[in-house]
Amino acid sequence: MxxxxxxxxxxxxxxxxxxxxxxxxxxxxxxxxxxxxxxxxxxxxxxxxxxxxxxxxxxxxxxxxxxxxxxDVLETLQELAKHHRDQLNIPIIGITGTNGKTTSKELIQAVLKQKYKVFATKGNLNNHIGVPLSLLSINKETEIAVIEMGANHQLEIAFLCSLAKPGYGLITNVGKAHLEGFGSYEGVKKAKAELYAWLSEHKGTLFLQKDNSELVSMASKFEFEETISYGFNPKHDISGELIEDNPFLSLEWAFNKEKAVVESQLTGAYNAENILAAIAIGVYFGLNANEINTGIANYHPENNRSQIIKTKSNTIICDYYNANVSSMEAALKNIDLMETPLRKTLILGDMFELGDESLKEHRLLIEKALLLKDCDCIFVGKDFYKSKNEKAAFYKTTDEAVDALKKEIIKNRLILLKASRGMTFEKILAVIE
Known part of the structure; x- marks a missing residue:
């Protein structure tokens, strides 16, 4: 047919x-x-x-x-989605990055829906199957769409852009992830920059985190129809200042000399720039400060992404939907800065898809984690276990860690659960009282 x-x-x-x-x-x-x-x-x-x-x-x-x-069913799906996209006359915002793309996407949706009928990628359906399925979920009622694009090899973002054809876009950040497929950190940057190349070639609008020198350098190689800058420098188009992070983030943000304060349900200072990205897009598409703040304040993180859970005896930061070197380092920095009367416990699981760099990166992360003050460390997974020492607890598998935690009950702690999704850390959450 x-x-x-x-x-x-x-x-x-x-x-x-x-x-x-x-x-x-x-x-x-x-x-x-x-x-x-x-x-x-x-x-x-x-x-x-x-x-x-x-x-x-x-x-x-x-x-x-x-x-x-x-x-070929897959090719038919992709061509059908591409054809459907060609019939749509709405703004489509493309978003990618090493960390924070799903949270940013959901924040952007939460903001824009205060004024528009918005479609956004469900969950993380962001690959060669998920993106076409997302596009085919856009109906005639939709006024703006936000499409998340993930990748683990070169030219994947370029292909997804050819399907979604975004007129607007942003890269949240670049870091050490999927090194097995990208080959190196430089490979990561090259792959993510495929979104910049698309926007440049098709006269698109870029939202740029201008405090991020890597993103600025990557963007400098292209010309865009329009660039909207955001970050923590007052010189940016949209600027912000973190005023509270204990445990939830509050930001003061400014645009055209107007200032507003927004309180969020997100934890982790690293999420401040994700909030500013959503603010920048909200401002660009004509929302006022009250609409923007309402969207951000009402967004509640789920799916174990910077999600805080309080049990009978502990406060737990659940951030084990995904993990890579840069997101692990950000999580360590965040919990180190958090002020709490509780002693802290890190339960960290293996980071996947790091290729030949895996052993080195896991060893370096152990060293960084053990430097944190007033903090106990538990490392889980075969790659962490290869660098075990006497300064912390090490377990080869999640099941072994679960058995140990059943015997040695943790109480009155601030606990960080951070690991790649495949480590199934929900098993650990289930046994923490």
Whole structure:
């Protein structure tokens, strides 16, 4: 079936399903393939559960006209999303970065929805599958969209930009992450700068954290239709000052000599620049200070991203949705600066995808963590364990750490849980009283 014909089907049934466990009635099921599954095998089941059509790429599974046969389901998804994007006449904001992109995206959505009907990437559906699914979730009611773009290899951001075609964009920061795929820190910068290249080529608007010398250097290689600067220097277009971080952030921010104070439900000084990014975009799109502050104040972090939980005996900073070298260092710096009568405990898990640099980076992080005052350290994971010493507790696996924490109960502590998602630190949270 030709793409235009598939698009007509999509307009009639504009809900895309990829998982038979979450099938929605009158949706289109896409039979995607993975390393351990073949979506074609589930197409019939999807129709039984209420999908109207199933797009497949293996003729053996076609039973009737409800099965739409294409050469490649993934490519069809991407081309369909690209075609749908071309029909949209709304601002699309692209966002990427090593750390903070999901939090920034959610803050931007929280601000903009005070005035507009906003679509933003759900969760972290930010890859070659997630971005097209996100684009196909934008409907005619949407006035602005915020699309998060992630990457772990070169040219991935460039490809995602070719689908989403953002007219506005920002990079939150660059740091040591996915070194296995990028090859080096310079490789990270090169990959993230693909968003700058897109915006430059297509006369887009850049929102630039101008205190970040790496971002400024990267942006200097391109020309943009417009650049809006934000940061902590009063000379920037939107400037801010952190006035409280114990444990939640409060900022005073200024634009055109007007000042306002916003209180957030976020912890971690590193989130101040994410808040300023949302403020800058809110100002640009015509929101007043009260609307902007309302959006930020009402945003409550979830999904274990800088999320504070109070148990019967402890206060816990849950920040284990993801971890890399720069986000770990920021988390250590933040908890070190936090004023609390409680003794502090760090429970840190392995950082994934660091390639040949992994052992060195884990060893350096151990050294930095052990320098913190009034703080006990627990390290979890095979890479941390390779550099174990007598100054802290080390466990090869999360399950081993869980068993130990069941026996040695932690009480009256401020605890930081920080690890890559694959370390499943929710198991540790479950046993902390």
């Amino acid at each position: 030709h793409l235009n014909e598939i698009y007509k089907v999509y307009l009639k049934y504009p809900i895309i399903s990829t998982d038979t466990r979450k099938i929605e009635k009158n949706s289109i099921f896409l039979a995607l393939k993975g390393s351990n599954f073949n979506g074609n095998e589930f197409a019939d089941k999807a129709l039984e559960l209420g999908a109207s059509y199933a797009i497949i790429d293996e003729a053996a599974y076609k039973k009737d006209e409800r099965f739409i046969l294409v050469e």
